[in-house]
Amino acid sequence: MSNLAEQADPGHIGLFIGQLDDLAARTVEKRRRLGNEVSALLFGRGVGETARRMAAAGARVVVAETPSGTPASGLRAQPFTLATLPDAGELPEAPFDVIVGQLALHALPYEQARRAVRRLLMLLKIGGKLYLSAYGLHSTLGDHYPDSGKLIEHRFAELPPPLAESYDLHGPVCLYSERNLITLLFEVGASVLQSATGPLGNVRAVAVRV
Secondary structure, eight states: OHHHHHHOOTTHHHHHHHHHHHHHHHHHHHHHHTTOOOEEEEEETTOHHHHHHHHHTTOEEEESSOOSSSOOTTEEEOOOOGGGOOOGGGSTTOSEEEEEEESOGGGSOHHHHHHHHHHHHHTEEEEEEEEEEEOBSSSHHHHTOTTTTSOGGGOOBOOOHHHHHHHTOOSOBOOBOHHHHHHHHHHTTOEEEEEEEOTTSOEEEEEEOO
């Protein structure tokens, strides 16, 4: 048990999240410099600082939860998860130019996640960008994951307790390879612009609604 806890390295998650968030924030800042109105939807782990950065740049931002401190002007909080994503009519500023979902796919079985990402795509404007990340199959988590040998459609299992505690991942999870994430985006009709696997195995992708 202690060996697994020692292997866990949740501290790298902040850096991994920051890389995708920075891509999304720079897209917002570039569009604002060109004088374009920008709306953004953010949810998942650690998006509070990026939400404030986007709002400070002049974007109209909706987040899944209120970041710590006083929300910046132009930032609205509305509690939801990927599984409880409201309809477009219930979300202010929809349709969006940018949607960022950080490390949230794991909470749903693959088929449910695919339906949810399809809904996200429909919340984007044509030409809008979707930034997604997921906990990786080829990572410390995957090394001790009971469903690591299964196809992603059948992959949904609990992590060993030390890892679950270290990463705050309680209940069954679905881990992704980079190929899994790309395939999901293609299956929902998105055009994938780029993808990557982080140094410790988590995955991310940027896609556009065409």
